[in-house]
Amino acid sequence: MRRVAMIAGLAIAFGASAVGAYQLAPPAQESAHWREIAWPFPRDGWPGGRAFRCDGVCVGAELYVRAKRGFCNCDTGVADDDEVDRVADIDLISPRFAAVAAGAIVRVSAMQGRIRHYGLVMPDGTRHAAAGIALSRRCDLLVAVAQGAGDANTVQREALLFLETPEMRTWATAALDGR
Amino acid sequence: MFRRVSLAAALVLFACSTAAEAQKQTVGAPPEASNMKLVGTSDLQARSAYQPTIHHQGDRWIAYIGHHGGTDDVPAPVNPMTGKAESNGTSIVDVTDPARPKYLRHLPGQEGKYESGGAQMVRICDGKGLSKGDPNAVYMLRTFGSEAHEIWNVTDPASPVLIARIGGLKDTHKSWWECDTGIAYLVSGAPDWRTRRMTQIYDLSDPAHPQKIRDFGLPGQEPGSTGAVPTELHGPISTGPDGNRVYFGYGTNKGGILQIVDRDKLLNGAKEPTPDNLRYPEISRLPMSAFNGAHTTFPMLDMPIAEFAEDKDGKTRDIVMIVDEAILNECGEARQMVWFADVTTETRPTMISSYTVPEASGQFCQRGGRFGSHSSNESMAPVYYKKMAFIAFFNAGVRALDIRDPYHPKEVGYFIPSITSATDKRCIPIEGGERCKVAIQTNNVETDDRGYIYIVDRANTGLHILELTGPARAVAGLPKG
Numbered sequence: 001m002r003r004v005a006m007i008a009g010l011a012i013a014f015g016a017s018a019v020g021a022y023q024l025a026p027p028a029q030e031s032a033h034w035r036e037i038a039w040p041f042p043r044d045g046w047p048g049g050r051a052f053r054c055d056g057v058c059v060g061a062e063l064y065v066r067a068k069r070g071f072c073n074c075d076t077g078v079a080d081d082d083e084v085d086r087v088a089d090i091d092l093i094s095p096r097f098a099a100v101a102a103g104a105i106v107r108v109s110a111m112q113g114r115i116r117h118y119g120l121v122m123p124d125g126t127r128h129a130a131a132g133i134a135l136s137r138r139c140d141l142l143v144a145v146a147q148g149a150g151d152a153n154t155v156q157r158e159a160l161l162f163l164e165t166p167e168m169r170t171w172a173t174a175a176l177d178g179r
Numbered sequence: 180m181f182r183r184v185s186l187a188a189a190l191v192l193f194a195c196s197t198a199a200e201a202q203k204q205t206v207g208a209p210p211e212a213s214n215m216k217l218v219g220t221s222d223l224q225a226r227s228a229y230q231p232t233i234h235h236q237g238d239r240w241i242a243y244i245g246h247h248g249g250t251d252d253v254p255a256p257v258n259p260m261t262g263k264a265e266s267n268g269t270s271i272v273d274v275t276d277p278a279r280p281k282y283l284r285h286l287p288g289q290e291g292k293y294e295s296g297g298a299q300m301v302r303i304c305d306g307k308g309l310s311k312g313d314p315n316a317v318y319m320l321r322t323f324g325s326e327a328h329e330i331w332n333v334t335d336p337a338s339p340v341l342i343a344r345i346g347g348l349k350d351t352h353k354s355w356w357e358c359d360t361g362i363a364y365l366v367s368g369a370p371d372w373r374t375r376r377m378t379q380i381y382d383l384s385d386p387a388h389p390q391k392i393r394d395f396g397l398p399g400q401e402p403g404s405t406g407a408v409p410t411e412l413h414g415p416i417s418t419g420p421d422g423n424r425v426y427f428g429y430g431t432n433k434g435g436i437l438q439i440v441d442r443d444k445l446l447n448g449a450k451e452p453t454p455d456n457l458r459y460p461e462i463s464r465l466p467m468s469a470f471n472g473a474h475t476t477f478p479m480l481d482m483p484i485a486e487f488a489e490d491k492d493g494k495t496r497d498i499v500m501i502v503d504e505a506i507l508n509e510c511g512e513a514r515q516m517v518w519f520a521d522v523t524t525e526t527r528p529t530m531i532s533s534y535t536v537p538e539a540s541g542q543f544c545q546r547g548g549r550f551g552s553h554s555s556n557e558s559m560a561p562v563y564y565k566k567m568a569f570i571a572f573f574n575a576g577v578r579a580l581d582i583r584d585p586y587h588p589k590e591v592g593y594f595i596p597s598i599t600s601a602t603d604k605r606c607i608p609i610e611g612g613e614r615c616k617v618a619i620q621t622n623n624v625e626t627d628d629r630g631y632i633y634i635v636d637r638a639n640t641g642l643h644i645l646e647l648t649g650p651a652r653a654v655a656g657l658p659k660g
Contacts, residue, residue, distance in 0.1 A: 045433030045469035045513075070432060070506040073375075075295040082373045082408070091407035098405035177608040178511050 032056040032158040034063060041092045050171070054148070054158060061148030061155040063162065064089060067175035068141040077136035078113040085116070088132030088143050096121040097130070108163045109172070111135035111142060115160075117152055131156040133163075140176045202542040204598045204618050211541070214592030214651035215579060218631065221280040221642040224256050225601040226267045228635035228642065229299035230353070233274065233558075233627040236317055240627060241336045242280070243303055243319060244270040244635055244642060246288060248296025250603055258285045266290045267297040269321055270642075271336045277631050277644040283337040289324020296324050300351065300366075303333070304358035311385035312361070318342075318386045320363060322351035328365050330386045342387045350375045353414030353474075355425075360384065362392075362446065364415045364425065374400040376411040378427070380446065392446060397429065397438070398454035410434045413474050413504070416557065417442060422480065424462075426499055430472030432506045432515050432551075437465040437476050437499060439525055465520055465528040467501070470513035474504035475554050478522075479565045484584060497523045498531075498585045505551025505573055508605045509616075510544035515551035517570055519585045534588045536575040541595075547616020548605035548638060549573035553623065560628040567591075567655050569632055574618040577634045579647065581654045592651040595619055596636065596643045603638040630657055 034052035041048070041064075049066020068087060073079060078087075081103040090097050103116030113135035120128040130147035146159035162168060210217060227247040234241050246267035249255050255264040260282070268288030273281040288298030300322040306312035319331040319339065327346035331339040350368030357363070361384025368375050377396035381389045394401075397409035410430040417425045423443055429436040444460035467473060480497040487494050499522050503515035516535035522528040535552070536543065543550035556569045563569075568580045568588075576595030580588045596619050606615040622637035632645040648660050 043469070069511060073295075074293060075291065083375075085373060086375075086408045086411075095407040096405075097407075177610065178507075179610070 030057045032058050032162070034158075034162045037062070039064075044092075049175070052162070054155070058148065058150060058155045058158045061146060061150060061158075063144060063146045063159050064092070065142070065144040065163070065168070065172070067172065068143055069139075069176065069178060071136060071139050071141045073136070074139040078134045078141070081114060081116050084114050084132050084134045087141055088116070088134050089145050090118055090120070090130055090132045093128075093130065093145065093147055094120045094122050100129075106133060106135070106160070108133070108135055108142075108160060109169050111137050113141075115156070117156075120147060129155070131159065133159075137176050142172050142176060202546050203616070204546065206598055206600055206602075208597055210597045211576070211595040212593065214647060214649045215577070215594040215632070215645050216648050217594070217596075217643060218646050219274070219276075219278040219280050219644040221270075221272050221282055222599070222601060223270045223272075223635070223641040224258060224282075224285060225253070225639045225641070226256055226270065226285075227293070227297070227603070227637050227639050228270070228622060229297075229637070230301050230623050231625045231633045231635050231642065232301050232303050233625055233631075233633055234303040234317065235628060236336065239273055239275045240629070241283075241333075242270075242272040242274045242633060242642065243301045243333070244272065245299040245301040245321060246270065246297045247299050247637065248289070248291040248293050248324070250292060250639070252603075254292055255290070260285065269298050269301055269319075271333070271339070272642065273336070274627075274631070274633070274644060280642065280644065284339065286331070286339055289326060291324055298322050298324065300353055302354060302356040304356055304361070306386075308358045309361045309384045309386065311388075320354065320356050320383065322354070325350045325368065327351070328354065328367070330383065330389070332386075343389055345379075345381065345389055352376055352412070355415050355417055356383065357417055357419050359419055361386075362417070364417060366412055366414055369394055371402040372396065372400055373402070373404060373408050374411045376413070378412060378415060393450040394452050395445065396452070396457060397436075398457045401452040401454070401457060404454070410436060410472070413472065414476075416476055416478060418478055418480065422478070424478065426476040426478050428473030428476035428501065430467070431474060431504045432472045432512055434469050435467035435471050435473035435501070435503065437467070437473055437501055437520060437528065439463050439465075439522060439528065463526045463528055465522075465530070467518070467530075471503040471515060471518070473501050474552075475500070475502040475557065477502070477555055477557060477568070479582070479585070482565050482585065484586065486584060486586065493523065496521050496585070497525075499528070500555060500568060500582070500585070502552050502555045502570060504553050505549045508548055508607050510538075510550055511607065512551075515553075517552050517555070517568075517580075517588070519582075519588060521585075531586050532588055534570075534580060534590070536572050536578060536590075536593075541575060543575050546574045547618040548620045550575060553621075556624050556626045556632070558626045558628075560626065562628060562630045562657075563626055563655055567651075569624045569626060571621045571624045571634060573620050573622070573637070576619060576621045577624050577632065577645070579632075579651055583654070591654055592647060592649075594634070594643070594645050596621070596634070596640060599640055602636070602640045605638065630655065
């Protein structure tokens with residue numbers, strides 16, 4: 001009950017709106033805690049972001065978030081699923097991935113974009129599920145990918161809730177501002 | 180003691196702020212120049228400009244200039260020739276007398292702002308080089324925003340006539356058109372491809388009836404593929420049937436790739452976009468730093484290198500100049516600059532040198548807008564080819580490089596136009612809002628066979644026609660001015 005109340009409170013407090021498939025997922029039965037870990041990927045063209053590992057309901061799942069400043073589609077934003085394939089950093093985890101379904105519109109805070117589910121073949125041959133998220137703010141992007149061996153809907157729901165927390169919203173704004 | 184420290188601190192602060200202020204461009208201030216001078220200008224109706232192409236047309240010289248979309252403040256500037264608000268498209272300017280450019284026509288483009296509208300790219304070919312074209316005609320290939328490529332008959336540049344359209348696209352960009360064969364490498368966004376920009380190759384030797392040859396891109400971009408999507412195309416440059424190479428530049432400001440492609444295999448190989456068929460014409464790739472992209476990949480083959488003149492082998496080198504594109508204002512990214520690759524051994528292309536404007540020479544990171552490279556001239560006319568290159572460097576204007584020794588490129592001149600009341604602001608986000616500055620944004624550059632240099636401004640300051648002065652003329656072998 002407290003969990004349901006907390007979700008409702010967050011939605012009201014932070015303006016969280018329809019989040020595609022996220023809304024279809026059943027409510028969580030236990031809480032999640034995202035513990036920050038070191039950014040696990042080698043340096044590439046974009047500055048590194050922040051990485052987290054889930055304890056609790058999505059135990060073992062990891063979430064990677066970063067700002068990508070300088071995105072050409074300033075007016076159209078994240079227009080289609082191909083855009084999510086290109087920008088959402090799925091390829092950092094494994095170059096071998098395939099979308100499992102069409103994506104959906106997602107809103108996090110004041111940003112809108114798309115979310116899409118993928119199946120990943122990890123370097124050790126195991127299979128993981130991932131949710132790639134790409135959100136636009138004018139000419140910049142906030143991208144996130146949540147991945148793990150557990151239930152994809154649960155991981156996605158907890159990741160989206162975490163991105164709506166005040167701490168993450170403040171950080172995302174600063175990162176998109178280049179601060 | 181405390182008062183003296185305070186005074187010193189205040190002086191330091193004053194000196195710093197004065198230095199920064201000194202670099203700020205103001206309306207009415209003269210241009211900044213070295214070994215280059217202004218010959219003439221056109222305001223281009225205060226439209227944000229991208230590609231200039233200069234064509235010798237009969238006894239006239241005509242500049243065709245592609246435009247980005249409008250701005251938030253002025254989505255569709257008024258064309259004073261028609262009195263109507265028109266979405267940015269293509270400016271056609273008679274530059275026969277470069278001191279007095281005569282604006283002939285504005286052809287509206289796709290409605291939209293900034294990169295979302297306009298008609299930014301333009302190429303021109305004479306009909307006499309096209310096997311099924313009218314030998315007395317001149318044709319213009321242009322983009323129409325993100326949705327189409329168009330072919331116009333511009334024999335009378337003041338009265339262009341649309342003759343063909345290739346539509347249904349999700350994006351377009353910096354295409355290339357071989358004027359001696361009609362083969363066009365159109366930077367397109369085919370709806371079913373996974374990338375925003377790839378290549379559609381057309382035979383436009385009959386400009387009124389475009390014939391599709393094939394789609395092309397990097398494996399992983401094609402329809403139905405999975406996994407990582409390689410970085411998108413920016414633009415190709417072909418050396419035609421004689422050179423039999425096409426140099427593709429991928430990426431903008433990150434993860435650039437120079438791809439060297441066998442033109443004959445590209446045009447005549449299997450067309451189905453399978454990974455094997457896409458790999459077949461590729462000779463090699465040069466992956467660049469993740470920090471830089473490849474906006475322009477300009478080939479300069481068989482260049483004699485004076486330093487190597489006495490060597491038994493390798494006296495001449497095949498060089499590709501790669502120009503990155505800066506995207507973010509006020510140095511919000513890694514420096515975008517110019518690179519020279521030695522591609523003599525085609526399967527092992529190697530970076531040999533680079534060039535950038537020294538930031539401290541003008542405190543360009545504080546001036547506002549973008550600082551970094553964007554594009555080079557692409558004319559292969561003898562006046563400058565393999566001798567000098569001109570680089571559009573946004574708020575650092577245009578830079579003239581002596582590239583006769585591409586292992587050691589050297590700046591020999593520059594020109595930073597004055598801003599005008601039309602120059603648009605450039606903003607960056609700051610806590611609680613944004614901060615804007617006004618600075619020149621030299622976007623693209625082209626040269627003509629006479630040696631004039633044409634630069635256009637992304638921030639609506641128009642066209643500036645320049646010529647070299649002083650020692651820079653000697654580099655190109657031009658007579659003293």
